[in-house]
Amino acid sequence: MRKIEAEPLSVLRTRTSYKWQTYPADVLPLFVAEMDYPLAEPVQQAIIGRVLASDTGYVAGPEPVADAFAGYARRTWDWQVDPGDVRTTTDVSVAIVECLRQTVPVDGSVVITPPVYPPFFELPLEADASVVEVPLLLTGTGWQLDLPALERAFARGADALLLCNPHNPLGLVHSAETLGALADLSAKYGVAVISDEIHAPLAYDPRSFTPYLSVSDAAREYGICVSAASKAWNIAGTKCAVMVASSERTRLQLDSMPEEVSARTSILGLHASVAAYDDGGPWLTAVLNSLAENRELLAELLSAYLPEIVYRPPLAGYLAWLDFRGVGWGGDPAAVALEQGRVALESGLKFGRQGTGFVRLNFACSPEVLTEAVTRLAAVRAAPSDL
Structure with missing residues (x-):
């Protein structure tokens, strides 16, 4: 099964797009809907x-x-x-x-x-x-x-x-x-x-x-x-x-x-x-294979590190809608994730009142980046705070 590998962070951080120019280099950007894969030839x-x-x-x-x-x-x-x-x-x-x-x-x-x-x-x-x-x-x-x-x-x-x-x-x-x-x-x-x-x-x-x-x-x-x-x-x-x-x-x-x-x-x-x-069909099929693996990896990571989060794997796309209300991070958990975990997620509040307590996470990245992002969030949950 052919897959597409995401480019390394050292290469991605040379991109001039919104995803890679919005936050400092210590932040993992999993917010806007851009993928980390090289373009189809x-x-x-x-x-x-x-x-x-x-x-x-x-x-x-x-x-x-x-x-x-x-x-x-x-x-x-x-x-x-x-x-x-x-x-x-x-x-x-x-x-x-x-x-x-x-x-x-x-x-x-x-x-x-x-x-x-x-x-x-x-x-x-x-x-x-x-x-x-x-x-x-x-x-x-x-x-x-x-x-x-x-x-x-x-x-x-x-x-x-x-x-x-x-x-x-x-x-x-x-x-x-x-x-x-x-x-x-x-x-x-x-x-x-x-x-x-x-x-x-x-x-x-x-x-x-x-x-x-x-x-x-x-x-x-x-x-x-x-x-x-x-x-x-x-x-x-x-x-x-x-x-x-x-x-x-x-x-x-x-x-x-x-x-x-x-x-x-x-x-x-x-x-x-x-x-x-x-x-571009063969490239897209390979990307979907990579995304399908990340979709399941995210479920495994959340189950292991943040079981309070409710996650329904999407049937299309590479955007995960995550319910953080059981974690206790308030109405805008994306703000906590960015400030304390250095992970940029899309605030659920942008998607309407129904997004209170939710975030959107972009998993079109390498498995290593996705794993690092979830472990950072788990470390915030585990650390003493004023939340």
């Missing part, structure tokens, strides 16, 4: 090739990445995407804002489902809309969308839902049945669904993931998919995202966007994304 070569050709101008259009994304969707999820229905922009956050501008009236409202990716609280505001929170339900079998509460929000006049599919920070993969029921509600109340599927290629079982637009005619009528190769292939800085429509209504919405929305796509990101979708 096809992606590297695509970027280098464009630079060597001095091909760093404006994008001519979405066609290359539209074809590549459609091919990847067909091979991976049996989702039939018409490349003509694909548009591009700079990143998924911009895609969300621009889609909301087309689907939500000024002073309209957008539903989000916390605990959820922190920008979801802000992106509707950028589109001149308000935010309506409908928290996820935690049941005995795990997290899930609260469909009755979503229907109540739709009935009260919500204009759109931001769907996180798979759901960050939980690594939750919504079932086809749940998505189908959501699509029925969307059609019943005329509510747009913007489905952020950036983590979809990181599902540990690709067959478990259901693209929202594939579930039904109702989903296609009111839904728009936004995605990118950036999370799975670790190329966020190259700036290219896709938007997919599958109905006359949503095609018109995408085509009504200003030309500048597409023009902001990076030509380097476009070619990097083409290489990822077309030729």
Whole structure:
């Protein structure tokens, strides 16, 4: 089973990205969603090739990445995407804002489902809309969308839902049945669904993931998919995202966007994304093998050193949502982890009120770094303190 080895800390600390420039060298950064693995060679070569050709101008259009994304969707999820229905922009956050501008009236409202990716609280505001929170339900079998509460929000006049599919920070993969029921509600109340599927290629079982637009005619009528190769292939800085429509209504919405929305796509990101979708599969499989081992290693480490922490291994992605409430570190355990353990985690408070007492941990690192991080946290728990 091929795996990808994370680069050593001595190399990682020469990177100039946010992950490696935010904290001093004595801090282990396991917060922001960047991976510690070297880039896939096809992606590297695509970027280098464009630079060597001095091909760093404006994008001519979405066609290359539209074809590549459609091919990847067909091979991976049996989702039939018409490349003509694909548009591009700079990143998924911009895609969300621009889609909301087309689907939500000024002073309209957008539903989000916390605990959820922190920008979801802000992106509707950028589109001149308000935010309506409908928290996820935690049941005995795990997290899930609260469909009755979503229907109540739709009935009260919500204009759109931001769907996180798979759901960050939980690594939750919504079932086809749940998505189908959501699509029925969307059609019943005329509510747009913007489905952020950036983590979809990181599902540990690709067959478990259901693209929202594939579930039904109702989903296609009111839904728009936004995605990118950036999370799975670790190329966020190259700036290219896709938007997919599958109905006359949503095609018109995408085509009504200003030309500048597409023009902001990076030509380097476009070619990097083409290489990822077309030729990056073997690399991604090896990365998922490494992540799967780290996912289990984290469970073992927590059981051995911090058994009070509740951890449900994610079904997609490399982000662990950890319940520290049994440890007694207060509402923001990430602050304690950083100050006393020199481990940078993402504060659960950023993900909504439901994140009080939680942290998000990025385990896309070497097993040695992950082990060191947990042992540092355990040492804080064991040491006398004023907590």
